[in-house]
Amino acid sequence: MYIEQLALKNYRNYESLSVEFENKVNVILGENAQGKTNVMESIYVLAMAKSHRTSNDKELIRWDQEYAKIEGRVQKQYSSLPLQLIISKKGKKAKCNHMEQQKLSQYVGNMNVVMFAPEDLNLVKGSPQVRRRFIDMEIGQVSPVYLHDMSQYQKILQQRNHFLKMLQIKKQTDQTMLEILTEQFINMAVKIVLKRFEFLYLLENWAKPIHKGISRGLESLEIVYKPSVD
Ligand SMILES: Nc1ncnc2c1ncn2[C@@H]1O[C@H](COP(=O)(O)OP(=O)(O)OP(=O)(O)O)[C@@H](O)[C@H]1O
Ligand SMILES: [Mg+2]
CATH class of the missing domain: 1.10.287 (Helix Hairpins)
Known part of the structure; x- marks a missing residue:
């Protein structure tokens, strides 16, 4: 299983971002405070519907914006699964395979991640x-x-x-x-x-x-x- 594509909208410091990943080691390189950890965090949030570093979801929304959107495609056994998570001030909505999920507890688990960070x-x-x-x-x-x-x-x-x-x-x-x-x-x-x-x-x-x-x-x-x- 790996994430082959990630798109962010109004997530943290990203107004809009689209990245493709390889099925190998991917290295993200950049100056301080450019948003490297934010990219890692967004992948974690897409998988877990929660951040690894904050329990306040509003922090994830780009300042002065109403909502943040994370989209990704996960490669699983030769097929790819589209996931989407929208975080607004009212709450979170998740879609798996374009279908809205009634419960976040059922959504979690579509993509498995392990985060290892200084924290x-x-x-x-x-x-x-x-x-x-x-x-x-x-x-x-x-x-x-x-x-x-x-x-x-x-x-x-x-x-x-x-x-x-x-x-x-x-x-x-x-x-x-x-x-x-x-x-x-x-x-x-x-x-x-x-x-x-x-x-x-x-x-x-x-x-x-x-x-x-x-x-x-x-x-x-x-x-x-x-x-x-x-
Ligand atoms: N909700 C938000 N809206 C806009 N910008 C934000 C938001 N939350 C964080 N930021 C900005 O994101 C940037 C930090 O990004 P991040 O922590 O991903 O940096 P980094 O590349 O990992 O840096 P370092 O090399 O220091 O670890 C800061 O400039 C911060 O102001
Ligand atoms: Mg960092």
Whole structure:
């Protein structure tokens, strides 16, 4: 799989850009602040419907413009798949093979990307939140079910937190409701935690021999997932 063509409109510093890529290593060369990282980022956004460096989508729209458009063609098993993502101030719309996608969670995964950028050092140095985000984005690319579970989990978490607040200020007294919400919350959390364990197990097995090679056998890499619950 590779991206053979990319077109940007009002994306970051690009009013309009069209590039063709080779099915090999492509090198993007330019002075500082010319938009090299912006091109990389746009490919990532086209694949993930999210940026690797900001959670504020509005930043991606060229200043003083209403929307940004990213289009690309992905070469997959001898056929090419057109993808399109429009980011406006109201939200995002994705098209795959010219058809509008109802859910972004279903759109993600049409093109798989791995981003490696200086900011990735934060995976080691930064907060657990950075690591969780990384794990969630990676699993999400290969498992639409996981993306769906994640959004359900967020919903139940919010509902339960809201209910707890209501109990505290005594606007609610229904303990059975709390039990139901807690059970739903645990069910979703277990699914997510198990999937993260599985992912990190696979990642460790992939990364271990590579790290061993890089460190000439001097170091042994271990990746351990420590969720905040037992
Ligand atoms: N929403 C936006 N609208 C217009 N310009 C933007 C927007 N967001 C960022 N820029 C511009 O994009 C440029 C930075 O681009 P980018 O980070 O891709 O540079 P780069 O080529 O990777 O540079 P470096 O070599 O320093 O890494 C800056 O000039 C910045 O002002
Ligand atoms: Mg850069």
